[in-house]
Amino acid sequence: MENFIEFRNVTKRFDDFVALDHVSLSIPRGSFVTLLGPSGCGKTTLLRQLAGFAEPEEGDILIEGRRMNGLPPYKRNTPLVFQEYALFPHMTVYENISYGLKLQKAPKEEMDRRVAEMLEMFNLTGLEKRFPKQLSGGQQQRVAFARALIMGQKILLLDEPLSNLDAKLRVEVRTELRQLQQRLQITAIYVTHDQDEALSMSDIIAVMRKGRIEQLGTPWDIYFRPVSRFVADFVGTVNFLPCVVEKKEGKSLTVRYHQQKLTFDTEVDLRPGERCTVVVRPECMTVRPEHAGEGQLVGEIQNYSFLGRYIRYWIRCNDQTLIVDDSNPGLTGAISGRVRLSLDLPKLHVLKDVGNAPD
Ligand SMILES: Nc1ncnc2c1ncn2[C@@H]1O[C@H](COP(=O)(O)OP(=O)(O)O)[C@@H](O)[C@H]1O
Ligand SMILES: [Mg+2]
Numbered sequence: 001m002e003n004f005i006e007f008r009n010v011t012k013r014f015d016d017f018v019a020l021d022h023v024s025l026s027i028p029r030g031s032f033v034t035l036l037g038p039s040g041c042g043k044t045t046l047l048r049q050l051a052g053f054a055e056p057e058e059g060d061i062l063i064e065g066r067r068m069n070g071l072p073p074y075k076r077n078t079p080l081v082f083q084e085y086a087l088f089p090h091m092t093v094y095e096n097i098s099y100g101l102k103l104q105k106a107p108k109e110e111m112d113r114r115v116a117e118m119l120e121m122f123n124l125t126g127l128e129k130r131f132p133k134q135l136s137g138g139q140q141q142r143v144a145f146a147r148a149l150i151m152g153q154k155i156l157l158l159d160e161p162l163s164n165l166d167a168k169l170r171v172e173v174r175t176e177l178r179q180l181q182q183r184l185q186i187t188a189i190y191v192t193h194d195q196d197e198a199l200s201m202s203d204i205i206a207v208m209r210k211g212r213i214e215q216l217g218t219p220w221d222i223y224f225r226p227v228s229r230f231v232a233d234f235v236g237t238v239n240f241l242p243c244v245v246e247k248k249e250g251k252s253l254t255v256r257y258h259q260q261k262l263t264f265d266t267e268v269d270l271r272p273g274e275r276c277t278v279v280v281r282p283e284c285m286t287v288r289p290e291h292a293g294e295g296q297l298v299g300e301i302q303n304y305s306f307l308g309r310y311i312r313y314w315i316r317c318n319d320q321t322l323i324v325d326d327s328n329p330g331l332t333g334a335i336s337g338r339v340r341l342s343l344d345l346p347k348l349h350v351l352k353d354v355g356n357a358p359d
Pocket of ligand 1: 038046
């Protein structure tokens with residue numbers, strides 16, 4: 001696929017501190033790419049280099065093969081929407097949305113037409129005479145999107161735009177935003193520290209850590225095939241089973257976890273006798289009372305938390321506590337006492353231990 005937006009070896013320093021460390025990233029046209037990572041890992045800094053609000057010390061930034069370095073923000077056509085909606089408080093919705101057109105001295109009829117399209121698209125029709133403070137948080141955020149896109153831009157940069165909204169509204173707006181991005185074929189770069197947002201909206205996720213991209217992949221890659229403990233842990237809840245390799249034949253790997261052997265396929269290169277870590281998501285294990293007799297591991301329930309659509313169990317197994325989610329809770333209560341655990345073998349993933357110690 002063609003590289004629409006490209007970061008090549010971008011390095012940004014603040015005095016001695018390296019905020020971006022030789023970041024390279026290629027973004028195909030029309031895709032939704034999310035920069036995901038903990039606070040301070042460099043997400044906003046990377047976005048600001050592309051928008052032109054800051055300049056990297058090293059490296060190039062290209063849009064459609066054109067080098068952007070040194071160009072002011074208004075020449076890049078990369079509108080940025082962030083958490084503080086930054087609407088003009090003394091202007092109406094109409095005036096806010098049409099601001100860019102007005103600067104260009106567009107005729108009144110054209111402004112009316114384009115604003116009406118935006119109002120319709122963002123479900124804001126009828127609100128054009130209101131001021132920002134007379135709108136809900138979700139409506140204000142939609143006005144900010146409309147203002148960003150009224151000039152027909154094909155790139156939209158979003159820096160944690162939903163953080164100020166309550167949980168239910170966030171889910172609503174993120175679904176709308178994704179549909180709109182697909183419909184208008186906009187290339188979106190979205191910054192968040194929220195794994196659900198990243199998984200549910202993105203074509204591609206770049207997991208960032210300390211100014212670098214640690215993993216680039218589809219939501220499925222990132223969730224089921226993390227390259228490190230850091231990624232596995234950041235993107236969801238996870239269990240790490242310390243294991244030793246028994247044998248590897250082609251893709252088929254057999255490891256020993258305490259007394260139990262586990263066999264599954266992997267691309268990871270491992271040698272017999274090598275230590276490794278098997279990564280298991282909580283929903284990739286099934287828990288049954290011990291007398292049911294099936295399952296590779298035996299454990300004892302320590303605690304549980306009933307969440308309606310699933311029960312989360314904490315289960316003592318060997319010398320660790322495993323987290324297991326049962327997505328089909330019984331009508332009257334949780335399981336207790338000694339249990340057996342079945343592992344969904346095709347969903348197991350393995351990490352080499354070398355250079356991958358816990359933080
Ligand atoms: N203007 C600045 N001056 C000094 N340090 C900065 C500046 N902007 C960001 N930083 C630092 O760079 C790191 C990355 O910041 P940022 O990109 O905002 O992180 P994120 O958006 O991932 O939370 C942080 O440690 C932050 O303190
Ligand atoms: Mg930030």
